[in-house]
Amino acid sequence: MSLTDSFIYIIRDNPVSQSTIQIASSVLNKVGGLIPVPKPKETLPALMTPAPLPQLFKLVGYSGLFIRLAGLSGAAAVGLGAYGAHSIMNEEGNEHRKRVFETANKYHFYHTIALLAVPLCHYPLVTGGLLTAGMLMFCGPCYYMSITGKDQLRRLTPFGGVCLIVGWMTMLI
Template sequence: MVGDSYNWLWNNPVTREVARCPKVVGDLLHWGYSKGSGQEVVTKVVEVVPTDMINIPSYARWFVRLAGVSGASAVALGAYGAHVFYRREYPEELKQVYETANRYHFLHTLALLGVPLCRRPRVAGSLIVAGTAIFCGTCYYYALTGSKNVRQYTPYGGMLLIIGWLAMIL
């Protein structure tokens, strides 16, 4: 219960909302009036976090770190494509391949962020990392060099990506 000496503080709506901001999980305060007395009452709202969400194995957290590295490289390669590669006189096919590689690179970087929430993160994460490296890597290589030597491996990378997505539902 809030005492009378603090009424000036609690009647200010800005102060009340700032005080409501949780400092830690489960630290949210709720103001209301008790039914019988009509006095203002402050209660602490406790949020219960499911235990399985806290128990993410440490090896699964590495996929989040890999997603950070992969995301940074996808942004760098996207910037290179936009500012250097697309402005040069390359065939339109190579530009489309580069754009496809960059798009898939970004999408599967985001998929890596969800890997720690899977039941079998090692399997799903490893498949997605390998598939992204093979699929996007061969596409980037072909787009940048024009050499078709590694294009034969691109479908294998795509299959690993598909299997990686399916492994997320196991």
């Protein structure tokens, strides 16, 4: 519809204008004046069907692996959270292990949700790989230490943290 067609529709062809013109014409006809009522052009309504949107799972392509990985990681986070709530959090004392477990579980959940956005990134394999490696190297040793009390894997957590940070940064490019 062009600008002229839109203007004509607003002034003359829309139902409100047609009703107003007909009422005014009938009143003036009764008074004695004669105003011809223009007949609207007979047009068929334009039926426009929107283009079908591709299904979301088709958009992710080969990056759908990260959606599945996010599902697996989320299930693991829920399971580990339940285990921690019923075993570690019920133990008396050793607040440090409880805090470490809570931190690991919180970061595990956050980065599981971030994995869902990986297919939308420009470089999904790089971003997803870094986030996955970061979760394994950061959350894994934290879970291990809080469950067993041993801190042998503690040296991996800074590398996992760096992977997580760089993974988030790759979403910028």
